[in-house]
Amino acid sequence: MNTPNSDQIRRAPKVLLHDHLDGGLRPGTVVDLARETGYAALPETDPGRLGAWFRAAADSGSLERYLETFSHTVGVMQTRDALVRVAAECAEDLAADGVVYAEVRYAPEQHLEGGLSLEEVVEAVNEGFREGERRAREDGRRIRVGALLTAMRHAARALEIAELANRYRDLGVVGFDIAGAEAGHPPTRHLDAFEFLKRENNHFTIHAGEAFGLPSIWQALQWCGADRLGHGVRIVDDIQVGADGSVKLGRLASYVRDKRIPLELCPSSNLQTGAADSYAGHPIGLLRRLHFRATVNTDNRLMSGTSMSREFEHLVGAFGYTLDDMQWFSVNAMKSAFIPFDERLAMINDVIKPGYAELKSEWLFRQTASTSRSAVSDG
Ligand SMILES: O=c1[nH]cnc2c1ncn2[C@@H]1O[C@H](CO)[C@@H](O)[C@H]1O
Numbered sequence: 144m145n146t147p148n149s150d151q152i153r154r155a156p157k158v159l160l161h162d163h164l165d166g167g168l169r170p171g172t173v174v175d176l177a178r179e180t181g182y183a184a185l186p187e188t189d190p191g192r193l194g195a196w197f198r199a200a201a202d203s204g205s206l207e208r209y210l211e212t213f214s215h216t217v218g219v220m221q222t223r224d225a226l227v228r229v230a231a232e233c234a235e236d237l238a239a240d241g242v243v244y245a246e247v248r249y250a251p252e253q254h255l256e257g258g259l260s261l262e263e264v265v266e267a268v269n270e271g272f273r274e275g276e277r278r279a280r281e282d283g284r285r286i287r288v289g290a291l292l293t294a295m296r297h298a299a300r301a302l303e304i305a306e307l308a309n310r311y312r313d314l315g316v317v318g319f320d321i322a323g324a325e326a327g328h329p330p331t332r333h334l335d336a337f338e339f340l341k342r343e344n345n346h347f348t349i350h351a352g353e354a355f356g357l358p359s360i361w362q363a364l365q366w367c368g369a370d371r372l373g374h375g376v377r378i379v380d381d382i383q384v385g386a387d388g389s390v391k392l393g394r395l396a397s398y399v400r401d402k403r404i405p406l407e408l409c410p411s412s413n414l415q416t417g418a419a420d421s422y423a424g425h426p427i428g429l430l431r432r433l434h435f436r437a438t439v440n441t442d443n444r445l446m447s448g449t450s451m452s453r454e455f456e457h458l459v460g461a462f463g464y465t466l467d468d469m470q471w472f473s474v475n476a477m478k479s480a481f482i483p484f485d486e487r488l489a490m491i492n493d494v495i496k497p498g499y500a501e502l503k504s505e506w507l508f509r510q511t512a513s514t515s516r517s518a519v520s521d522g
């Protein structure tokens with residue numbers, strides 16, 4: 144009865160925990176910024192063709208090749224103005240898509256080629272997010288955006304970036320992350336950064352269990368102490384489903400479920416990097432049924448040609464999800480956010496639940512309208 148249509152999916156209040164700033168630019172903005180900043184290496188200069196190029200190039204079945212496409216977005220994000228613009232448009236686009244709370248991540252160390260300092264990068268992005276929130280408000284929409292600072296796992300600046308995240312805590316930055324190719328770059332190389340953040344009572348998530356299996360999830364949780372798992376989708380490798388439908392969880396999968404470790408699942412991204420082979424076959428179906436703390440995310444809207452609404456449309460199509468399922472994912476995500484508990488609770492009770500209640504009640508009024516006099520007398 145409450146299977147949402149596309150319009151309801153878009154209007155439903157959604158919460159996004161895993162979205163890369165440098166993976167979500169508008170194609171037209173990439174073209175504009177390349178022209179303005181003298182970046183000459185773009186493979187296409189027509190926005191439509193460039194958007195298609197990103198989707199196709201990212202569709203390689205390999206995380207390493209997928210990540211190569213970021214050289215072009217990072218390439219045009221090397222000035223203060225470019226960072227402000229990209230961040231403002233990010234907040235605007237998410238708000239227009241019905242996202243009410245988002246944590247958007249990027250790696251400050253990748254934006255220093257034009258001479259900006261790490262602090263200048265963080266301040267430019269924060270300024271852009273505030274500007275985007277303001278524009279959304281002017282359009283009658285509400286969104287809050289927090290930044291996550293990412294350190295690249297192949298590099299050696301994790302402690303420095305963790306310190307940066309800690310310095311900008313309560314100033315727009317809500318946590319820390321590590322990203323990049325998993326193979327050959329275990330998160331344990333960055334233990335000093337995680338230990339620092341734990342001593343500071345700060346929060347972090349780690350990209351783990353995407354291209355690489357259970358050992359990377361185990362390390363992220365039990366060696367590094369991650370609060371959440373970026374992807375974490377391979378946790379299904381520790382779950383056995385019998386022919387009769389019986390389910391057996393291994394020790395790690397049990398731990399993840401029992402401790403309510405949030406999984407930042409990104410279905411479309413997983414299809415592109417080969418971590419899953421179809422929406423209907425995506426582990427999110429099983430993980431939702433087993434009541435893991437599963438959340439739905441975009442990862443990279445440009446590379447996957449997606450949005451939060453599109454991710455949910457795919458899931459509604461594949462699993463028949465209802466507005467109640469969407470609410471469950473959204474509440475899960477809000478519970479798992481890195482902002483203070485009282486603010487999370489207020490978002491759940493005063494924004495998310497009323498938003499779904501409103502959508503769920505729409506069918507009542509549609510029904511009333513169709514029982515007009517003429518419709519009744521015809522029958
Ligand atoms: O799905 C992913 N797995 C691992 N790393 C990623 C993924 N998506 C993006 N990045 C990496 O994170 C950096 C900062 O935003 C991006 O530049 C990209 O290299």
Ligand SMILES: [Zn+2]
Pocket residue numbers: 161163322350373442
């Ligand atoms: Zn990611």
